[in-house]
Amino acid sequence: MMDFYIYDTSLRDGAQSEDVQLSMPDKIKIALRLDNFGIQCIEGGWPGANPVDNDFFAEIKQYSLKNAKISAFGSTHHASFRAEDDPTMKALVASRMPIMTIFGKSSEKHALDALRVSPAQNLELIHNSIAFLTRHAEKVFFDAEHFFDGFKANKDYALEVLKNAHKAGADTLVLCDSNGGTLPSEVSQIVRICKKELPEAAFGIHAHNDCELAVANSLAALEAGATHIQGTMNGVGERCGNANLCSIIPIIEVKLGKKCLPGDMLRQITATSAYVYEVMNMKPFARQAFVGKSAFAHKGGVHVSAINRDASLYEHIKPEEVGNSQRVLITELAGRSNIVSLARRFGFHLDKDEPVVKGLFHELKTKASLGYDYAAAEASMELLLLRKLARRGVRNFFTLKSLRVFETKDEAGQPLAEATVAVEVEGVVEHTAATGQGPVNAMDIALRKALSSFYPKISELSLRDFKVRVLTIGQEETSRNHDLFSPENEKIPARNGGTASVVRVLIESADMRGAWVTVGVSYDIIEASWQALADSVTYKLYRDEWQSHNNTDNE
Ligand SMILES: CC(=O)SCCNC(=O)CCNC(=O)[C@H](O)C(C)(C)COP(=O)(O)OP(=O)(O)OC[C@H]1O[C@@H](n2cnc3c(N)ncnc32)[C@H](O)[C@@H]1OP(=O)(O)O
Ligand SMILES: CC(=O)C(=O)O
Numbered sequence: 001m002m003d004f005y006i007y008d009t010s011l012r013d014g015a016q017s018e019d020v021q022l023s024m025p026d027k028i029k030i031a032l033r034l035d036n037f038g039i040q041c042i043e044g045g046w047p048g049a050n051p052v053d054n055d056f057f058a059e060i061k062q063y064s065l066k067n068a069k070i071s072a073f074g075s076t077h078h079a080s081f082r083a084e085d086d087p088t089m090k091a092l093v094a095s096r097m098p099i100m101t102i103f104g105k106s107s108e109k110h111a112l113d114a115l116r117v118s119p120a121q122n123l124e125l126i127h128n129s130i131a132f133l134t135r136h137a138e139k140v141f142f143d144a145e146h147f148f149d150g151f152k153a154n155k156d157y158a159l160e161v162l163k164n165a166h167k168a169g170a171d172t173l174v175l176c177d178s179n180g181g182t183l184p185s186e187v188s189q190i191v192r193i194c195k196k197e198l199p200e201a202a203f204g205i206h207a208h209n210d211c212e213l214a215v216a217n218s219l220a221a222l223e224a225g226a227t228h229i230q231g232t233m234n235g236v237g238e239r240c241g242n243a244n245l246c247s248i249i250p251i252i253e254v255k256l257g258k259k260c261l262p263g264d265m266l267r268q269i270t271a272t273s274a275y276v277y278e279v280m281n282m283k284p285f286a287r288q289a290f291v292g293k294s295a296f297a298h299k300g301g302v303h304v305s306a307i308n309r310d311a312s313l314y315e316h317i318k319p320e321e322v323g324n325s326q327r328v329l330i331t332e333l334a335g336r337s338n339i340v341s342l343a344r345r346f347g348f349h350l351d352k353d354e355p356v357v358k359g360l361f362h363e364l365k366t367k368a369s370l371g372y373d374y375a376a377a378e379a380s381m382e383l384l385l386l387r388k389l390a391r392r393g394v395r396n397f398f399t400l401k402s403l404r405v406f407e408t409k410d411e412a413g414q415p416l417a418e419a420t421v422a423v424e425v426e427g428v429v430e431h432t433a434a435t436g437q438g439p440v441n442a443m444d445i446a447l448r449k450a451l452s453s454f455y456p457k458i459s460e461l462s463l464r465d466f467k468v469r470v471l472t473i474g475q476e477e478t479s480r481n482h483d484l485f486s487p488e489n490e491k492i493p494a495r496n497g498g499t500a501s502v503v504r505v506l507i508e509s510a511d512m513r514g515a516w517v518t519v520g521v522s523y524d525i526i527e528a529s530w531q532a533l534a535d536s537v538t539y540k541l542y543r544d545e546w547q548s549h550n551n552t553d554n555e
Contacts, residue, residue, distance in 0.1 A: 003259050007039075007141075012044065022279075023052060034233070035068040047072050071097060074100070075088055076103070106145060106147045130169055144174060148175065179208065204226055207231075208241070208243075210239060215251070218243040230242070234246055234276060294327075331368045339360050360385065380519045397542070419439065421447050433446055505528040
């Protein structure tokens with residue numbers, strides 16, 4: 001038995017988000033994943049509103065869901081029809097979904113200005129629509145749209161709407177902060193009054209995030225007695241979004257010690273959030289509470305020093321509880337503790353005072369201050385660490401003997417890039433040339449050609465992303481850092497901004513085992529790209545060798 005009823009509206013209100021457009025198969029994929037995750041009710045869309053939603057309701061019937069019931073959403077019937085003749089009501093019934101949710105106006109202003117019906121007529125629309133649908137669904141939920149604004153304008157009318165909906169047979173009265181402008185203290189107070197006026201009714205909350213308060217408002221309602229919470233995965237939704245279930249669910253389970261998911265499904269929430277982002281074709285929000293990439297990422301040396309002693313000193317819950325993990329970042333704000341922690345991740349137990357830690361600390365910190373973003377390029381950081389520790393066979397798989405890149409135009413005036421590369425592998429020099437779509441592509445093709453006879457698996461490597469960023473670190477900053485660190489520190493020659501700026505290149509590469517990111521920094525974009533490319537290829541070769549070495553050991 002769950003303490004709270006989670007109602008997901010990602011496929012309906014989430015799809016009202018400006019940057020979300022879901023196909024029918026996308027909706028099915030998300031619904032199946034949310035069912036698996038343990039959501040109790042999934043609002044599929046508005047039957048009759050568009051072909052995708054119609055197809056979704058037809059298709060979802062082919063699946064037997066283990067946790068969720070699907071709800072079909074719509075409005076109260078139109079004033080010009082009787083409930084039984086209204087197209088929206090008919091489409092809801094035709095969907096044959098077990099749960100039907102309708103929204104109706106709970107503010108006089110909305111009845112008068114948006115619907116252009118009298119407040120008394122609005123009450124009739126609500127009553128007739130709910131009474132009609134209760135004959136066709138297992139449950140009917142009533143979304144009291146603009147409830148909090150309506151209550152503040154005319155408390156008696158807003159309460160009359162709820163009483164009317166309850167009398168008509170609505171199973172849950174869902175109080176909506178449709179414009180997202182209500183404060184938690186108001187939500188709390190208003191929900192308590194509603195519960196007092198209708199002690200036998202079940203209450204829900206549907207909050208929007210226009211004041212960044214949707215989660216806080218949902219929790220305020222829940223603490224005041226609401227048991228049904230509507231929200232979306234990752235908080236997607238119209239305007240600034242809906243209450244984020246990826247925050248509400250962990251708060252209910254971990255902070256309040258109540259249940260809203262079966263068993264230990266909470267551990268799946270980070271993966272489920274990522275899946276929904278992927279299907280919605282959205283970039284995940286790194287700083288998202290609980291499930292974001294940065295939710296348990298530690299950058300400051302002081303923090304890392306403390307978490308190495310006890311993670312709870314800077315973590316409010318254990319990341320594993322929500323299926324996330326701790327990350328320690330190596331940046332200009334790192335201390336030696338960051339290095340110790342990083343090394344431990346790769347299986348090396350180092351002491352903070354070991355010379356190798358000090359050396360690594362200086363090198364990583366100086367490079368970070370010069371623009372090498374090791375938080376983004378973890379593969380480059382791993383290579384640097386392993387090289388410094390001279391462990392795990394990170395060797396020079398190849399030595400660059402020469403590199404020439406030039407650009408010309410073909411007869412049609414199109415740009416043509418050509419690269420020639422000479423590399424030495426175990427005493428043998430290989431010299432190749434290639435043309436490409438741009439200088440980096442040409443360099444990439446030429447390098448792989450040169451290495452392919454030595455390392456045939458190089459053909460598995462693909463470059464997935466290439467990002468260039470002009471850095472704004474000033475020259476003064478570089479010299480200040482040189483005072484701070486040892487003289488052998490890498491120096492980047494003077495830069496004057498504009499076209500002489502230093503650039504950072506990040507390359508994301510992949511093979512069948514996964515993806516990795518490498519970095520290069522220089523005032524010369526070709527050199528920065530070369531550094532990132534060389535690290536990418538080295539990382540692939542090192543990982544393959546390490547893997548086959550481990551497999552041999554295990555046989
Ligand atoms: C708070 C919310 O998020 S509610 C959900 C909002 N979501 C959507 O609107 C997405 C789906 N909507 C649609 O596809 C279309 O709006 C449709 C198919 C539902 C209706 O399209 P149309 O018939 O062309 O109407 P249109 O969208 O221009 O206007 C909305 C109509 O709904 C009516 N309406 C609005 N709220 C309600 C309500 N609670 N009860 C009954 N009717 C309502 C409006 O009065 C208006 O009808 P009118 O012009 O006759 O007064
Ligand atoms: C019902 C709904 O989506 C709202 O009031 O915001």
